[in-house]
Amino acid sequence: MRRMSRNWLGLLAAGAVMLGTAAAQAHPHVWITARSEVIYAPDGTITGVRHAWTFDDMFSTYALQGIEAKTKGAYTREELAPLAQTNVESLKEYAYFTFAKADGKKQKFTEPVDYFLEYNNTELTLHFTLPAKTPFKTRQLSLEVFDPAFFIDFKYADKDPAKLVGAPADCKLQFQRPNDGTASAQQLGEQNFLSGESSNFGAMFANKIVVECP
Amino acid sequence: MKQGSSVARSLAIAAVALAVFALADAAMHALSAQNPFGAPRRAAEPQVGGIIGWLLAKQGEFYREISASIRVAKTDGYAVWTLLGVSFAYGIFHAAGPGHGKAVISSYLVANRETARRGIALSFASALMQSLVAVVIVGIFAWLLNATAKTMCGAERVIEIVSYALIAAFGARLVWSKGGGFFRALQTHVPEPAIAGVPLRRHDHGHHHRDHHHDHGHDHHHDQGHGHQHGHAHAHVHDEHCGHSHGPKPSELAGPGGWRRGLSAIVTVGIRPCSGAILVLVFALAQGLFWAGIAATFVMGLGTAITVATIAILAVSARGVAQRLSAGRDGGGTLFMRGIEFAAAGLVLLFGLGLLFGYLAAERVTCL
Numbered sequence: 270m271r272r273m274s275r276n277w278l279g280l281l282a283a284g285a286v287m288l289g290t291a292a293a294q295a296h297p298h299v300w301i302t303a304r305s306e307v308i309y310a311p312d313g314t315i316t317g318v319r320h321a322w323t324f325d326d327m328f329s330t331y332a333l334q335g336i337e338a339k340t341k342g343a344y345t346r347e348e349l350a351p352l353a354q355t356n357v358e359s360l361k362e363y364a365y366f367t368f369a370k371a372d373g374k375k376q377k378f379t380e381p382v383d384y385f386l387e388y389n390n391t392e393l394t395l396h397f398t399l400p401a402k403t404p405f406k407t408r409q410l411s412l413e414v415f416d417p418a419f420f421i422d423f424k425y426a427d428k429d430p431a432k433l434v435g436a437p438a439d440c441k442l443q444f445q446r447p448n449d450g451t452a453s454a455q456q457l458g459e460q461n462f463l464s465g466e467s468s469n470f471g472a473m474f475a476n477k478i479v480v481e482c483p
Numbered sequence: 484m485k486q487g488s489s490v491a492r493s494l495a496i497a498a499v500a501l502a503v504f505a506l507a508d509a510a511m512h513a514l515s516a517q518n519p520f521g522a523p524r525r526a527a528e529p530q531v532g533g534i535i536g537w538l539l540a541k542q543g544e545f546y547r548e549i550s551a552s553i554r555v556a557k558t559d560g561y562a563v564w565t566l567l568g569v570s571f572a573y574g575i576f577h578a579a580g581p582g583h584g585k586a587v588i589s590s591y592l593v594a595n596r597e598t599a600r601r602g603i604a605l606s607f608a609s610a611l612m613q614s615l616v617a618v619v620i621v622g623i624f625a626w627l628l629n630a631t632a633k634t635m636c637g638a639e640r641v642i643e644i645v646s647y648a649l650i651a652a653f654g655a656r657l658v659w660s661k662g663g664g665f666f667r668a669l670q671t672h673v674p675e676p677a678i679a680g681v682p683l684r685r686h687d688h689g690h691h692h693r694d695h696h697h698d699h700g701h702d703h704h705h706d707q708g709h710g711h712q713h714g715h716a717h718a719h720v721h722d723e724h725c726g727h728s729h730g731p732k733p734s735e736l737a738g739p740g741g742w743r744r745g746l747s748a749i750v751t752v753g754i755r756p757c758s759g760a761i762l763v764l765v766f767a768l769a770q771g772l773f774w775a776g777i778a779a780t781f782v783m784g785l786g787t788a789i790t791v792a793t794i795a796i797l798a799v800s801a802r803g804v805a806q807r808l809s810a811g812r813d814g815g816g817t818l819f820m821r822g823i824e825f826a827a828a829g830l831v832l833l834f835g836l837g838l839l840f841g842y843l844a845a846e847r848v849t850c851l
Contacts, residue, residue, distance in 0.1 A: 296539060325547070330765065331762050332632045359851050360851065418849065420848070
């Protein structure tokens with residue numbers, strides 16, 4: 270009897286593993302090439318983050334479905350305004366895929382401003398600025414961009430992936446890609462299926478911008 | 484004898500662990516993605532790279548090649564062949580991810596003691612339906628109505644919720660029908676020590692045979708042919724619980740008569756289109772090559788079906804191994820197999836509920 274109950278425990282554990290596995294895996298359907306800027310006020314407080322996300326051409330075409338352009342194949346900023354509006358509104362649900370920490374403390378962003386879409390060479394680029402809910406000063410800023418569900422694969426541009434705008438002269442910018450090992454190793458340690466963060470698979474693919482100001 | 488049975492049982496457990504992993508969408512993700520119990524296990528494995536990294540990189544490559552070949556096909560008809568080839572490969576790789584019914588189909592096969600052949604048929608039928616649904620959605624929304632991506636994606640989401648509800652309902656029905664067999668096996672297992680004196684062979688045979696009928700049949704007269712004391716004991720249990728078991732016999736299920744039940748599995752899995760297929764279709768439509776997109780979608784579905792069928796076959800064989808190992812044991816063997824069936828049914832239910840209530844958010848369509 271005791272042996273049997275151990276069997277069932279084993280089965281249960283296996284079941285849990287399976288659910289965890291199912292939750293953990295996903296695959297991207299959208300590829301974004303990103304560039305980001307951290308924006309500083311003259312006194313060195315961080316006021317927000319500015320993103321420029323370029324969608325892959327398949328998704329760009331999909332997003333443009335049903336949108337008319339006066340000149341075929343050349344969409345103006347005005348023609349794309351309603352789509353940009355939809356984009357930033359939809360992004361809210363996903364916290365703009367932007368996760369900031371100041372000295373380890375989570376920072377929030379308010380709704381995007383200055384947003385617009387650009388159509389160039391079959392690809393759409395979404396520009397938007399995320400104002401910090403409360404502008405903050407920090408010794409170490411860590412900014413991660415990724416989709417926890419990994420429906421979207423964020424890849425930062427090869428050239429100038431991240432920039433500081435108006436930062437104090439002694440601030441140092443460091444950029445980590447998900448495949449250079451450092452970021453993902455940290456992420457794996459922090460992850461815990463049982464904590465309810467079941468869908469954090471995408472964290473392995475996080476891009477990390479670290480700014481240190483002594 | 485005790486010793487031997489314990490070894491065999493351990494083997495059976497190992498086989499079940501294997502089966503469960505085959506059921507899981509892809510066990511390798513468990514290794515590289517995250518440890519469900521939180522302990523870091525970095526030491527032995529590479530990060531993002533490895534098998535997942537490779538799968539994802541391949542997928543990305545194929546995906547880009549799909550869009551590129553559709554563009555080229557506008558001027559060069561031969562590029563359509565490239566498109567079909569790449570779509571097929573993409574389907575195979577892509578189905579290693581979620582949302583293609585591997586978990587549901589495999590669990591269903593294990594719970595219902597289905598054959599591998601039927602698993603293949605179900606995989607192909609559901610993949611075909613997934614492709615059809617994708618074509619119908621894009622055909623109606625993009626081609627006929629010229630709706631925006633927002634509308635289309637909204638529709639996709641509604642279908643997604645419906646499909647999750649269907650999985651949960653499907654699982655609930657499986658649990659309901661498998662629960663009877665499991666608890667009956669559990670009850671018959673308890674008095675086991677009292678009848679240890681019966682010769683093993685005969686005992687086993689009778690047991691197995693009887694159980695088979697008790698599970699599914701509603702008359703126990705057949706058992707009387709065996710005419711020994713257990714027949715009576717089991718008939719008694721059977722009377723108590725027969726109201727709970729409405730599942731058809733395995734033979735019925737495997738035959739053509741079982742198609743109605745198979746159909747519910749096909750619809751449950753097939754109603755939800757693949758987001759990738761929808762993107763490809765809309766893209767092809769925008770390039771004025773909708774027909775090429777449709778062809779690519781069906782070829783992609785073929786690739787998907789192959790992957791799903793492979794996993795389904797794995798699940799069915801693992802179940803077979805577990806059954807062989809636990810057969811010939813005392814009542815625990817039957818109990819064990821009923822337990823596996825019940826667990827597989829429960830998994831479908833949990834899976835559906837998890838998806839429905841957003842716990843497994845990883846599978847959601849993201850509308851931007």
